[in-house]
Amino acid sequence: MRKNIVAGNWKMNNDLGATATLITALKQKKNEGNAEVIIAPTFVNLYSAFDSLSDSNITVAAQNMHQAESGAYTGEISAGMLKGIGVDTVILGHSERRAYFHESDELLAQKVDSALKNNMRIIFCFGEELEDRKAGKEENVVGSQLKNALFHLDASAWSNIVLAYEPVWAIGTGETASPEQAQDMHAFIRKTVAEKYNSDVAENVSILYGGSVKPANAKEIFGKPDVDGGLIGGAALKADDFFDIVNAFA
Ligand code: PGA
Numbered sequence: 001m002r003k004n005i006v007a008g009n010w011k012m013n014n015d016l017g018a019t020a021t022l023i024t025a026l027k028q029k030k031n032e033g034n035a036e037v038i039i040a041p042t043f044v045n046l047y048s049a050f051d052s053l054s055d056s057n058i059t060v061a062a063q064n065m066h067q068a069e070s071g072a073y074t075g076e077i078s079a080g081m082l083k084g085i086g087v088d089t090v091i092l093g094h095s096e097r098r099a100y101f102h103e104s105d106e107l108l109a110q111k112v113d114s115a116l117k118n119n120m121r122i123i124f125c126f127g128e129e130l131e132d133r134k135a136g137k138e139e140n141v142v143g144s145q146l147k148n149a150l151f152h153l154d155a156s157a158w159s160n161i162v163l164a165y166e167p168v169w170a171i172g173t174g175e176t177a178s179p180e181q182a183q184d185m186h187a188f189i190r191k192t193v194a195e196k197y198n199s200d201v202a203e204n205v206s207i208l209y210g211g212s213v214k215p216a217n218a219k220e221i222f223g224k225p226d227v228d229g230g231l232i233g234g235a236a237l238k239a240d241d242f243f244d245i246v247n248a249f250a
Contacts, residue, residue: 002206004222005162005229006246007038007123008236009063009091009210019045023052025239031057033249035229038123039236040091043077047085061089061123064097067110079118090115091231093125093149095168105148112149116157123162123231124150125210130169138167139188146192155197163207164231165189170211172233179220179227182209186226215244222248 014022019041031037040061041049050060066076082090092111097103103111108124115122126145128138142165150161165185170177177185186207194202209221210231221227229249235241 002204002228004033004035004249005038005206005208006035006242006249007061007091007164007208007229007231008040008242009094009231009233010039010041010236011063011096011233012042013237014041014045016045016048019049020052022237022239023049026058026242027053027056029239029243029246031243032247035246035249037246038089046082046087050086059089060087061091062087063091063094065090065092065111065115067107067114069114079114079120083118083120088119089121089123091123091125091164093145095125095127095166095171099168105145108149109152112153116153116160119160121160121162123164123208125164125166125231127166127168127211133167133169138185142185142189143192146189147196151196155201158193158197158201158205161205163189163205164210165207166210166231172212174212176212176214176217176221177209179217179224182221182227183224186224190226213245215241215248218245218248 038059038061040063053060062082065079065082066073069078069080093108112122128141132138132141167177189207190202193205206228208229208231209227213230213232214235232245
C-alpha cells in the first residue's frame with residue numbers, strides 16, 4: 001500500500017547554522033501520524049543534516065542532481081555523490097528548476113534514469129501553469145509531463161518513484177488548489193499511470209500535492225483519497241508549521 005509522505009523543500013534557504021537550528025527544533029517534534037517526514041536542505045548542508053538526523057526518523061533528500069555520473073560539469077553534483085553521503089532521495093523536476101534552469105522533460109528523463117541507476121528514490125514534480133488551467137489544458141500538460149519524463153520506465157522502477165503534483169500558480173503565491181482541484185488532478189494522474197502500466201503500480205505510487213500547503217489547509221487537502229501527502233516550501237522553514245502539517249495525518 002502506498003505511503004503518506006510530507007516533504008519539506010527548503011529551496012535556497014538556511015545556512016549551516018540555521019540548518020542545525022531548524023533540525024534541532026524538528027527533532028523535538030512528535031510525529032503523531034503515519035507520514036514519512038523528509039527534509040531537503042541545500043547541497044552544502046546535506047551532509048551535516050544527514051549526520052544530525054541519523055538518530056531520527058526524518059529522511060534527508062537533495063533538491064536536484066546532475067544526470068551524468070561524473071566529469072567536466074563545473075558546479076554540478078551526481079547521484080553517486082549523494083549516495084556517497086547517505087542521501088538516497090532526490091527531488092527532480094521542481095517548477096523552479098524547469099523555469100529558471102531550463103530543465104526540460106527530456107533532460108529530466110535523463111536525471112530520472114541516473115537516479116534510478118544509483119538506487120535512489122525520486123520525488124518527481126510536475127504541474128501546469130496558470131494559463132494552461134485557464135485554457136482548460138491542465139490535464140494535457142500534466143499528462144505529457146508524466147509521459148515524457150517517466151513513461152519510458154519499467155513498471156518495477158515505479159517502487160522508487162513518488163509523484164508531486166504542484167500547480168505552478170499555487171507555488172509560493174499563497175493561492176492553493178482547492179482540495180477538490182487537487183483530488184481531481186491526483187485521480188487523473190493515478191488513472192493515467194494505471195492506463196500506461198496497471199492498477200497495482202497506480203495504487204502503490206504516492207502522489208503528493210504541493211503549492212501553498214499550510215497548517216490551516218493541510219488536513220482538508222490530505223483528507224482527499226488520492227492525495228498522499230505534500231511537498232511543502234515556505235511552511236517547511238518553521239518547525240511548528242511543518243509539524244502541524246505532518247500531524248495533519250494524526
Ligand atoms: P510553497 O512551495 O509551499 O512555498 O508554495 C511548494 C514547493 O515549491 O514545493
